[in-house]
Amino acid sequence: MSISNTESGSITRFAPSPTGHLHIGGARTALLCWAFAQGQDGKFVLRIEDTDQTRSSESSMRGILEDLAWLGIDWDEGPELEFEGEKLGGDPRGVGPFFQAQRLDLYNKYIRQLIEEDKAYPAFETPEELDAARKEAIAAKTGYKYNRAGLEVSLEDRISRMDAGELHVVRLKMPDEAITVKDEILGDVTVEPSEFDDFIIRKRDGFPTYHLAVVVDDALMGVTHVLRGQEHLINTPRHIALQEAIGFATPGYGHMPLIFNPDGSKMSKRDKDKMAKKAVKEQGIESSPIDGVSDEEFSRWLKDKTRQLDSDHLIALAKVLEITLPEIDVEDFRRAGYLPSGLNNYLALLGWNPKTKNEDGTDLEHFDMDYLAGHFTMGGMSKGQSKFDRVKLLSFNGDEIAALSDEEFASTWHAWAMKYDTELSDRFSQADMLTLAPAVKTRCKTLADGRGVVKFALIADDAVEYDGKAVHKALIKGERKGLELLLGFREVIAGMEAFVPEAIETAVKEFAESQEVGMGKLAQPLRVAVTGAGVSPPLGQTLAILGKESVMARIDRCGEFTEAEKV
RNA sequence: GGCCCCAUCGUCUAGUUAGGUCCAGGACACCAGGUUUUCAUCCUGGUAACGCGGGUUCAAAUCCCGCUGGGGUCACCA
Numbered sequence: 001m002s003i004s005n006t007e008s009g010s011i012t013r014f015a016p017s018p019t020g021h022l023h024i025g026g027a028r029t030a031l032l033c034w035a036f037a038q039g040q041d042g043k044f045v046l047r048i049e050d051t052d053q054t055r056s057s058e059s060s061m062r063g064i065l066e067d068l069a070w071l072g073i074d075w076d077e078g079p080e081l082e083f084e085g086e087k088l089g090g091d092p093r094g095v096g097p098f099f100q101a102q103r104l105d106l107y108n109k110y111i112r113q114l115i116e117e118d119k120a121y122p123a124f125e126t127p128e129e130l131d132a133a134r135k136e137a138i139a140a141k142t143g144y145k146y147n148r149a150g151l152e153v154s155l156e157d158r159i160s161r162m163d164a165g166e167l168h169v170v171r172l173k174m175p176d177e178a179i180t181v182k183d184e185i186l187g188d189v190t191v192e193p194s195e196f197d198d199f200i201i202r203k204r205d206g207f208p209t210y211h212l213a214v215v216v217d218d219a220l221m222g223v224t225h226v227l228r229g230q231e232h233l234i235n236t237p238r239h240i241a242l243q244e245a246i247g248f249a250t251p252g253y254g255h256m257p258l259i260f261n262p263d264g265s266k267m268s269k270r271d272k273d274k275m276a277k278k279a280v281k282e283q284g285i286e287s288s289p290i291d292g293v294s295d296e297e298f299s300r301w302l303k304d305k306t307r308q309l310d311s312d313h314l315i316a317l318a319k320v321l322e323i324t325l326p327e328i329d330v331e332d333f334r335r336a337g338y339l340p341s342g343l344n345n346y347l348a349l350l351g352w353n354p355k356t357k358n359e360d361g362t363d364l365e366h367f368d369m370d371y372l373a374g375h376f377t378m379g380g381m382s383k384g385q386s387k388f389d390r391v392k393l394l395s396f397n398g399d400e401i402a403a404l405s406d407e408e409f410a411s412t413w414h415a416w417a418m419k420y421d422t423e424l425s426d427r428f429s430q431a432d433m434l435t436l437a438p439a440v441k442t443r444c445k446t447l448a449d450g451r452g453v454v455k456f457a458l459i460a461d462d463a464v465e466y467d468g469k470a471v472h473k474a475l476i477k478g479e480r481k482g483l484e485l486l487l488g489f490r491e492v493i494a495g496m497e498a499f500v501p502e503a504i505e506t507a508v509k510e511f512a513e514s515q516e517v518g519m520g521k522l523a524q525p526l527r528v529a530v531t532g533a534g535v536s537p538p539l540g541q542t543l544a545i546l547g548k549e550s551v552m553a554r555i556d557r558c559g560e561f562t563e564a565e566k567v
Numbered sequence: 568g569g570c571c572c573c574a575u576c577g578u579c580u581a582g583u584u585a586g587g588u589c590c591a592g593g594a595c596a597c598c599a600g601g602u603u604u605u606c607a608u609c610c611u612g613g614u615a616a617c618g619c620g621g622g623u624u625c626a627a628a629u630c631c632c633g634c635u636g637g638g639g640u641c642a643c644c645a
Contacts, residue, residue, distance in 0.1 A: 017645050052644055127643060134642090143569055143641070169643055186572065195570055195641090203643040210645045234571060234640045255572085258638070262578075346579090349594090353580060363581065363593040382573095382580075385638055389578050392595040402608075442608040453607090474605095508604085523604040535606045 009042035010224045014068075014075070015214065017049040018061035021311070021329035024388070025229065025259050025267060027071060028347040031372075032256065033227045034073045035348070038373035045221055046078030046089065049214070050101045051207045067330035071340045072369055077221075095221045100213050107208040110216055110246055111170055111201060115159065119245045120201060122158050122168040123150025127204075145197040146171065170202040172242060179237040184225075184254040184378040191237045199238055215239050219248035227378070230255045230385075254378040257351050257385045261326075267388060272325045272332075273308045277301075279321045290316040327390070335420050337447030339412070341368060342397030348372050350388065352381050366399065398445035406437035413440070416447045424451055427458055428545075435501065436545055439537030456531035457545050461553040466561055470534035474524040475562045482525035483562050485515060489522060490555045499548045501540030508539055529558035 012033040016026055037044040046068070050056035061079070068075065069083035078098045080089040089098075097103060114120035123146075130146075137144035150158070150171060162168055174196035181189045201212035208216075218226065233255045243250050261267050280302060288298035293313055301307045309317065315335075318325045327333045333343055349365060354375055356364040367375075404412065410433040417425035428436070436454060443453045456464070475482040489511050493499075496507060512522045526543075527536050530551055536542045543551050 015645090019645080049645060055644075130643085141568065145641095183572095189571070191571070197641095200643055205643080207643090209643070214645085229639095230572065231639055232645090235645095257573080260638085264637075349579065351579090355581070357581095357593085361593085365580090365594055384573050386580090387578060389595070392579065395595055398608095439607090443606075470605095512604085519604040521604085527605065533605095537606075539604075 009040035010037055011043045011045060011222050012037040012225050012227060013045040013047055013218065013221065013223050014073075015047040015049050015217075016064050017052060017055070018057055018064060019052070019055040020060050020269065021331050022064045022067040023267070023269070023329055024327070024333065024347070027067070027073075027330050027343075028259065028350065029227065029229060029256065030068055030073050031071070031344055031347055032352065032376065034075075035369075035372045035376035036225060036227060036378070037076075039376050042224070043076040044074075045095075045223065046075035046098065047217060047221070048079060048099045049210065050099055051210065051213055053101070053205070053207065056101075063331065067334075070334060071330065071344060093222070100208075100217065103213070103217065104207070106220065107202070107212055107216055111208070111212065114172065114201075114245055115162075115170065117245075118155055118173075120170050120172045121150050121155075121198075122162040123171050123198075124153075124161065124166060124168050125149060126167075146199075148198060150198075167204050169200045169204055171198040172201050172238075172245060174198055174238075174241055175244075179240050181233070181236045181240065181253055183233070183236075184252055185381045186233070186255060186383055189233065189236075191234075196237070196241075201242070211235065211238050211242060215242045215246070215248065218251060219243065219246075223251055225252040225254065227254045227256060230258055254381070256381060257383060259350060259386055259388050262387050262389065264387070267328055269328050270308060271328055272314055273301075275323065275325055276309070276314060276317055276321065279323045280317075283321060285321075289320045292316075335448075337416055337420070337444075337449065338393070338397050339400045339447075342393070342400040344369060344372070345400070346393040346396045348376075350386050352376065355380060366396070394445040401444060401447070402441050404441065406434055406441075409437045409441050410434040413437075413447050413450055421448070421451060423458070428454070432545060436537075436541055439541035443537065453537060454545065456533075456536060456542070461550050462557060464530075464532040464554060464557070466528070466558070467533045470524075470528045470532075471558075471562060471565065474528045474534060475558075476565060480562070482521070483559065485511075485517065485522050486525040486529055486555060487559055488515065489526065490552060493543075493548060493552060493555075496548065499544060501538075501544045504543050505538070505540040526555075530554045 014026075014030040014033050016022065016030075022030075034044045036042075046065075048061055050061070065079060065081045065088075066083065069081060069086075069088055074086070074088055076089075077091055077093065077095070078089040080087065082088070091098070111120065115122065133147070134144045151173075153161070174193070176193045178190050178192050181191075183189055199211060200209050202208050217223075236253055236255070240250050242248075259267060261271070265271075286299070287295045290313055293301075293309070301309055308314075311331075314325065324336075325332070327336050327338075330343075345366060345368070348367075354364050354367065354371075356375075358364050401409065410430050413433050414425060414428075414430040417428075433440075440450045440453045444450045451458070475486065489508070492507055492511050496503065508522055508526070509519065512519050515522070523539055524534060526539060528534055530536075530542060530546060546554070
């Protein structure tokens with residue numbers, strides 16, 4: 001089989017199995033594979049590993065594709081997807097299909113070849129027999145290893161039994177020499193033959209195992225570099241043995257350190273269920289508070305640590321409980337209002353470092369996808385595991401939001417709200433958001449945070465709740481001078497034509513000067529009157545977004561409230 | 568438990584390949600000031616780490632060994 005990778009640079013691949021959403025750790029793997037290929041003017045291939053028929057699904061495959069596309073991790077070859085007008089994937093070299101379930105003939109060809117060359121063999125033990133042997137080994141506190149019983153039958157017999165349709169698995173004969181993985185991140189890693197056993201390359205159901213499929217596909221797709229998580233390090237000697245048995249070249253390998261929660265535990269989808277269960281118990285909720293889940297299902301879920309609620313139900317539940325679930329999948333981060341730029345930047349920095357200084361002598365940490373693609377090397381990766389620090393991610397994301405132009409921010413925020421917070425997009429048009437942009441950008445770390453900044457405008461004029469302390473301090477204290485200024489300024493507002501931020505700011509300034517008081521003396525009463533509290537974005541934006549009628553209504557209502565308050 | 572990987576501020580890391588320029592630099596967080604009509608942004612300053620024990624060497628965060636600690640893996644999952 002010829003491999004057509006000579007005309008360009010390195011070829012990397014990301015090969016998720018479609019068994020759920022794209023995990024944030026997977027996203028980092030994909031990002032770095034992408035960056036490596038981009039930087040080498042090579043190709044980034046996306047392949048779907050759906051050999052586990054019982055767990056794979058079409059919808060999670062689509063979800064993973066969307067997540068990657070949203071992050072801007074574009075694949076040159078692989079399943080086709082149209083995302084925001086851009087076509088991704090395709091098969092210009094004719095190395096597809098990119099779904100392993102559609103490549104069975106290919107795998108079987110190599111498996112047959114290995115058997116005929118006596119490098120692999122069918123074995124006829126049942127899973128139950130092997131299980132029993134494994135349990136025995138565990139009980140005897142020795143490591144379990146397949147005993148090569150399948151080899152006691154002659155080659156001809158094995159083949160004829162197999163061809164007669166007897167159920168079997170196929171195992172690779174492992175060599176009795178040590179195998180060294182030349183890892184580009186970790187250095188040489190050698191595994192002794194005593195650690196090997198004849199692992200399965202084809203299952204009873206006729207599907208290849210991951211090991212066989214990955215080796216065949218990588219070779220046939222011309223993959224030159226494999227970047228993957230360190231959990232695969234121990235698999236690599238097997239893959240090298242398989243490559244040697246078939247006659248494939250061994251690609252370059254890089255095993256990346258794993259990412260963990262701050263407490264050292266694994267970042268797992270289950271974390272979301274865990275937190276929800278905890279909150280349910282703390283709040284003493286016993287019957288299902290959400291649609292689509294019966295009380296019976298709910299209590300089963302609550303009692304069973306291993307039971308998980310599906311994603312939509314979990315989100316609905318979190319809303320009822322008023323908790324924020326930990327983000328684990330890319331979709332979670334998207335929903336929470338992270339920007340691809342912030343997420344990618346943080347992810348790349350988790351384990352990789354550009355080792356470059358800024359002009360002011362600080363380390364370069366903020367960079368975009370182009371920079372990453374142009375500078376990523378495996379040698380720049382650290383070897384140790386790292387913890388996922390949401391606080392630093394939040395800071396990076398906030399920086400990215402603040403760096404957006406007002407127009408970019410408005411359109412990004414609006415598009416996000418249309419998808420994840422329709423109450424917000426119903427209340428504010430994109431034009432409203434443009435007015436709000438300068439005020440909101442520096443006050444939120446995520447797009448979802450934006451809601452908190454403008455929540456005063458989300459409530460009805462007669463539903464503003466006054467913070468007693470703020471009212472006292474701004475309006476009542478000092479002979480109700482604040483209230484007097486507020487009502488005086490109401491008349492100014494009544495006479496205003498253009499109710500826009502700049503005009504409002506000017507009017508506030510001029511009125512304060514005419515009354516011979518500092519800006520704060522007028523600004524704070526006004527702020528409390530329209531928002532109920534002493535904290536809000538600058539007055540211009542705050543009043544403008546409410547509109548003149550609403551502002552006057554709120555001033556009147558606040559005036560009545562204040563009159564009724566005792567000193 | 569066997570095998571494998573790893574070990575610098577609370578966290579992410581620079582420095583380790585070619586030992587001295589490191590009483591260890593940056594970022595996030597935190598603390599204290601400043602700017603600002605409030606909040607936020609922004610600016611200035613500060614606290615804070617080479618896991619432990621042995622070597623080698625004139626000299627070790629850097630090299631070697633041991634210990635401890637963390638992680639991975641031991642499927643007809645990927």
